[in-house]
Amino acid sequence: MSASAPGPVVEIAGLHKSFGEREVLRGIDLTVHQGEVVCIIGASGSGKSTLLRCINLLEQPTAGTIRVLGTEVTDPDVDIDKVRTHVGMVFQQFNLFPHRSVLENCTLAQRQVLHRSKAEAEAVAMKNLEHVGLADRANSAPGQLSGGQQQRVAIARALSMDPALMLFDEPTSALDPELVGEVLAVMRTLAEEGMTMLVVTHEMIFAREVGDRVIFLDDGVVLEEGPPDQVLGAPREERTQAFLRRVLDPTHIDPA
Amino acid sequence: MTAAPSDARPALAGRARMSPRRRAQASRRVQYAILVLIVVAVAVTADWGRVGSAFFNPESIRAIASRLPQAALNTITYTGAAFSVGLALGLVLALMKLSTVRVYRVLATGYIEFFRGIPALLVVFAFGYGIPAALEVRFESVILPIALALGMVSAAYIAETIRAGIQAVPKGQVEAARSLGMSARSTLTHVVVPQALRIVLPPLTNEAVLLTKDTSLVFALGLTPATYELTRLGRGALSEADGGMTSILAVGVMYLLITIPLSSLTRWLERTTGYKGHV
Numbered sequence: 001m002s003a004s005a006p007g008p009v010v011e012i013a014g015l016h017k018s019f020g021e022r023e024v025l026r027g028i029d030l031t032v033h034q035g036e037v038v039c040i041i042g043a044s045g046s047g048k049s050t051l052l053r054c055i056n057l058l059e060q061p062t063a064g065t066i067r068v069l070g071t072e073v074t075d076p077d078v079d080i081d082k083v084r085t086h087v088g089m090v091f092q093q094f095n096l097f098p099h100r101s102v103l104e105n106c107t108l109a110q111r112q113v114l115h116r117s118k119a120e121a122e123a124v125a126m127k128n129l130e131h132v133g134l135a136d137r138a139n140s141a142p143g144q145l146s147g148g149q150q151q152r153v154a155i156a157r158a159l160s161m162d163p164a165l166m167l168f169d170e171p172t173s174a175l176d177p178e179l180v181g182e183v184l185a186v187m188r189t190l191a192e193e194g195m196t197m198l199v200v201t202h203e204m205i206f207a208r209e210v211g212d213r214v215i216f217l218d219d220g221v222v223l224e225e226g227p228p229d230q231v232l233g234a235p236r237e238e239r240t241q242a243f244l245r246r247v248l249d250p251t252h253i254d255p256a
Numbered sequence: 257m258t259a260a261p262s263d264a265r266p267a268l269a270g271r272a273r274m275s276p277r278r279r280a281q282a283s284r285r286v287q288y289a290i291l292v293l294i295v296v297a298v299a300v301t302a303d304w305g306r307v308g309s310a311f312f313n314p315e316s317i318r319a320i321a322s323r324l325p326q327a328a329l330n331t332i333t334y335t336g337a338a339f340s341v342g343l344a345l346g347l348v349l350a351l352m353k354l355s356t357v358r359v360y361r362v363l364a365t366g367y368i369e370f371f372r373g374i375p376a377l378l379v380v381f382a383f384g385y386g387i388p389a390a391l392e393v394r395f396e397s398v399i400l401p402i403a404l405a406l407g408m409v410s411a412a413y414i415a416e417t418i419r420a421g422i423q424a425v426p427k428g429q430v431e432a433a434r435s436l437g438m439s440a441r442s443t444l445t446h447v448v449v450p451q452a453l454r455i456v457l458p459p460l461t462n463e464a465v466l467l468t469k470d471t472s473l474v475f476a477l478g479l480t481p482a483t484y485e486l487t488r489l490g491r492g493a494l495s496e497a498d499g500g501m502t503s504i505l506a507v508g509v510m511y512l513l514i515t516i517p518l519s520s521l522t523r524w525l526e527r528t529t530g531y532k533g534h535v
Binding site: 058081084095108112113161 | 426428429431432433434435436437438439442446447450451454
């Protein structure tokens with residue numbers, strides 16, 4: 001049951017999630033293999049973020065099973081903290097700890113959860129900060145960094161736990177347009193190094209160039225799924241085509 | 257969609273009778289005039305000789321001067337002791353109020369409602385006379401009943417302040433910590449509480465200032481001259497021949513010497529523990 005064992009990294013079967021009366025996910029089946037980069041696209045409210053947040057149990061599924069690295073996280077007695085140490089997550093709003101320095105952001109969980117020594121945790125943190133190009137800002141406060149830099153620190157923070165899977169929840173949606181590139185570049189490097197990644201995104205160029213597979217989520221179900229060139233280049237479904245038109249050509253939308 | 261540009265020129269053609277700038281000037285002139293009238297009226301009608309001797313009598317200051325430092329020190333000691341109890345108990349109550357265990361929430365809510373709803377003086381009486389008589393205990397030092405009585409009352413207010421501070425920490429902070437595998441407790445102690453305490457620093461100082469003034473209630477415990485705090489000292493001086501209004505004023509100034517630095521302390525703490533930049 002170790003992370004290196006063959007077999008899917010994520011296996012989702014029949015996943016449902018409701019918020020009160022509203023059913024956000026209506027039967028999702030999804031398998032992600034080692035080293036795969038899966039991009040999830042879809043309209044606002046289609047359930048993309050909820051799907052991602054169910055995988056590390058930030059949202060509790062209503063029905064269905066999710067297996068992460070062989071462990072069933074939908075089991076009520078799962079040691080979810082243990083699973084989460086192997087699953088990195090990057091949020092739209094960065095969520096860096098504002099009362100800690102950049103370096104401390106990357107060492108806190110290493111020290112508290114993995115019980116690494118201060119020296120070891122700092123070495124790992126510095127290695128990952130270097131990876132995202134921010135080693136020189138280790139002693140800065142998060143608030144002193146630009147949005148793009150903060151998001152790169154958030155990626156380094158997640159990587160410092162040596163995760164086997166990375167979840168990205170619209171990582172560039174809160175960024176100024178000129179800062180999007182630096183974050184996508186880090187994510188591309190990560191993908192090229194073989195990291196298994198699930199990315200909720202509106203960056204169609206990233207999905208096309210970096211993604212191994214694209215999933216179009218519509219109203220809580222996977223409507224279309226396949227290689228990026230097919231889903232983004234020649235979508236079969238009418239609703240996928242309409243969505244891509246809205247995203248790629250936003251000034252020619254009939255408001256009706 | 258009709259998009260014909262409307263023409264506002266005719267409506268703007270006339271000149272305003274009074275521009276906002278002129279109106280503001282006129283309003284300021286009226287306000288200054290009222291102030292001058294009041295100052296003149298007071299200056300003409302007051303009996304300055306009498307005011308001087310009643311409020312600024314050097315004799316009465318000399319009479320209590322030697323006892324002022326000890327009384328101020330006692331006020332500070334009582335405040336510190338009560339605040340320690342209030343902060344510790346308040347933090348526990350705040351965590352109880354946020355607990356997933358319903359019984360804890362109910363208990364904390366009951367405590368807070370009770371102690372916020374009754375006069376602090378009543379609690380002081382309880383610790384001064386009620387509890388010693390009922391349980392046959394005797395407090396050796398006067399500090400203990402003061403710290404317990406005032407601390408238990410202020411804990412109710414501090415608990416609500418801290419709870420609000422904890423809830424003001426963005427949900428994303430908890431999610432980030434938990435997604436790194438940190439336990440609920442570790443998240444609370446390393447991520448939530450440090451940020452919450454900074455948020456509640458200003459209202460917490462407010463509590464300390466209120467508590468400083470509430471120490472005046474301990475007269476109800478029957479103090480000895482050695483344990484007099486500021487208000488008790490001022491009240492005693494009232495009945496002495498050369499006491500009067502001046503000693504009350506002197507005691508009031510002593511309170512300000514305690515509370516105003518407290519406010520500067522918060523500002524300093526906010527600056528030094530503050531986050532650099534914005535997140």
